Amino acid sequence: MAAVKSSGRAAVNRLAVVGVIIATLIFLAPIYWIASTAFKPRALATTVPPTVLFQPEITSFIKLFVKRVQMNKAVDPATYAAAPWWEQRIMDNGERVLRTGDNVQLSGYPSRFMNSLIIAITSTVLAVGMGTFTAYGFSRFRVKGEADLLFFILSTRMLPPIVVAIPMFLMYRAVGLTDTHIGLIILYIAFNLSFSVWLMKGFMDEIPKEYEEAALVDGYTRMQAFFKIVLPEAATGIAATAVFCFITAWNEYAFALIMTNRRAQTAPPFIPSQLGSGLPDWTVIAAGTFLFLLPVAIFTFALRGHLLRGVTFGAIRK
Amino acid sequence: MTSVATKMDSLARPAQRRGLSDLGIRNLFIIPTVLFLIVFNIFPLIYSLGYSFTDFSASANAPANFVGLRNYRELLGDENIWANFVITAKYVIISVSGQMIVGFGLALLLNRTFPMKGLVTTLLLLPMMMSAAVVGLFWKLLYDPSWGIINYALGLGDFAWLSNPDAALFAIAITDIWMWAPFVMLLSLAGLSAVPKYLYEAAAIDRAGTWYTFRRITLPLVAPILLIALIFRTMEAFKTFDIAYIMSTQPTTEVIAIRLYKQAFQQWDTGKSCALAYIVLIMVLAITNIYVKYLNKVKER
Known part of the structure; x- marks a missing residue:
């Protein structure tokens, strides 16, 4: 009798732990989603169905910090080659960084x-x-x-x-x-x-x-x-x-x-x-x-x- | 008894010491804080009480005219304001009951030993530590009708959560439940862990069923702490501004704090907003009073 009872309790315990795992995944999903969106290329951020696997990149963080505008024509290859790596990432998106003189303008x-x-x-x-x-x-x-x-x-x-x-x-x-x-x-x-x-x-x-x-x-x-x-x-x-x-x-x-x-x-x-x-x-x-x-x-x-x-x-x- | 004696004692013999007397130190330590709070919390309230009897507008150059109780009369007779209160009440009921159910449910699940329990509990508590404004913002990404993961995960097609007048309040409440169920969970866990083990052992010996044990042992002993969570969350939900303001512009989600904000800082109807602020304030103080009385009762245990 006791054995039945304790194995029953163990089953309840195991079920509860499964519940905990599912609940934790659901609760963390929104946080994971916003964090993963930060590392996505722009084209993959709003796809249907949602993109789960992707090559993480930090372009969005570079964009976050600098002021930039859309370019109306393709970037000149010589300018592209001369630009630092982080600026190239922005140029890849068809945008250019705004500068005052030689200084990069920061975003807000x-x-x-x-x-x-x-x-x-x-x-x-x-x-x-x-x-x-x-x-x-x-x-x-x-x-x-x-x-x-x-x-x-x-x-x-x-x-x-x-x-x-x-x-x-x-x-x-x-x-x-x-x-x-x-x-x-x-x-x-x-x-x-x-x-x-x-x-x-x-x-x-x-x-x-x-x-x-x-x-x-x-x-x-x-x-x-x-x-x-x-x-x-x-x-x-x-x-x-x-x-x-x-x-x-x-x-x-x-x-x-x-x-x-x-x-x-x-x-x-x-x-x-x-x-x-x-x-x-x-x-x-x-x-x-x-x-x-x-x-x-x-x-x-x-x-x-x-x-x-x-x-x-x-x-x-x- | 001894503590009272030492207190009196230390107040009674200040003169023989070098430096400040105990009385002086006490005043030096307490008075600035009380003054600060009076100047920056009570004085503004007195100031706005005065304005609540006028037709003052902060955007106009005209001086304020005394209008007696007209603002209060108009507000209390205004159907739109009552509609805002009804929305607020609906929001409080949906979101607080959701938080209580989800939070207490999570606590029941967590109330056992398993590997990495501490880590899991802390992870679950993350949402409530975040900024409500920023949480509201990124839930907009999740709720997006065309590419949000919520519609995708639930197979809802392009259901417009936030621009649908009937669904928007629920959508905001769901976000609020996500954010604050962990709070109820945290308090419930403390309550559950304080239930003496021998009660469960005794119940097991008596072959009491799970439901019976829960209803007759667990629930009554956790009830006081659940009530604290309930009152505290009710008070906070009643004051909700950030999350609803960020997430939706639907009139059906215009809780009282948003109404107040718009009246004060968009329509610049300053005098009337001061009156509305007072009506809200009285309601909040009533809930606070219940809360503090209850806290003190629990503390005495």
Whole structure:
């Protein structure tokens, strides 16, 4: 009887694993498809039936970074031979690279990518910095109305971006902060600060008070104890919080769409705007998407032990 | 008890130390954050509350005129706005229930030991870490009626997912389910792994059936964490903007956040959008309140 039961359970287990494999393949198919489109020749990107096997190439990434126009006649063989290899790939597609003098003109993508990096990194450092101090304050000292204050801090995170964006847009316009890096950085700090306080408070609560108390007895000031004892203990938590804040700022779309249009525009509003009208070159869009998603994918693996905690604002710690 | 004592203790003897007192440090650490959030979150809201009683337009040079409650009256009596709320509700129901079913289903499948479990789980979590705007964009490639792989894989011919008024909302919800089912899965896995093994052993000894065990042991014990996932996803789905805005321009997919965006930044009907923003805000705060109360309850366990 027992044998029947356990072999039945083993069969269920095996079936579940098959289910897991199928589900994983279905879930990863969209990501695989966008990644593979980035490496396809343009002619194979939108075929019916879809092209699965192809010779991967990086032409779309070259096209992503430079400004180019359609050529109206075939390229002169001497010019072709004199061009560097990457430019030849563009000429193969019947296009030529635009230059000012001898300098290759860059497309909008590299500057948007840089904007995303600058804005996400700066806002993360500041939000996590402030959040760490505040979390320590809440974790170690008695604060009047602590629960209400923490609720207030969390509730700022729950505000729909569009609701906040309307008055912020008017205020930014009045002081000239629209389409500036600093403008978006401030918005992203405000957006991430509450998250950072809540997550860091969880990490701070886990560091035994006795560590600092021992240091205080040894003659450290509270400030020294914080910097020399607590911060090193909280390093993992700070890193995890920072990665979460970075990803949030990196991915943010609504504020960036409303507050920026060129100079400080980040990648999320820029990448879809490439679709434009007419026949889009999906290989270039896919290349831009691939490069944009890559850091997030890497960070997700780096974070895997803290994901649950992060997405629940530190409420569930496993 | 001891923790309270140390807290009082450390506040009570600041003077004898060098450097800042504990009270000073506490204020130095907490006040800037609270001020920052007041200046950049609460102050703008007060500012827009003022505008919500005016006919102000940010694109016109005319000064704002006080119109009392007219904006609110007009909005609440506007059938189109209600239609936007109905679309939002439909979207929330389809996408959140899809996420709960798919996410919990995945968690049930994953809740056992098998090789490379950690890797598989992390891979499944990738979608929720991505930018909704970019996800919406590349799903447009997948949904393309003439050469998208979805129609090809399902044999649907040239079914126009996103330009079909009836299908577009579903198409967006499917993308949202792909993105956020992993979130429900992650929470459910935590809930499932916390169910004590001896309960299952006891059930096995009593020869309880699989369904009975699931209904009487698994489900009740995972329910609190599922409810957290449900409330959190409801709140987020209610605020949906990026994914729907990128994927479709159909009027049947105009959720309330898109309506608000258009009214504020395309029609420049600033005063009225501030009023609409307040109506949305009150709804969001109501859901948030439920969420936080619930989080605290779960935390206390």
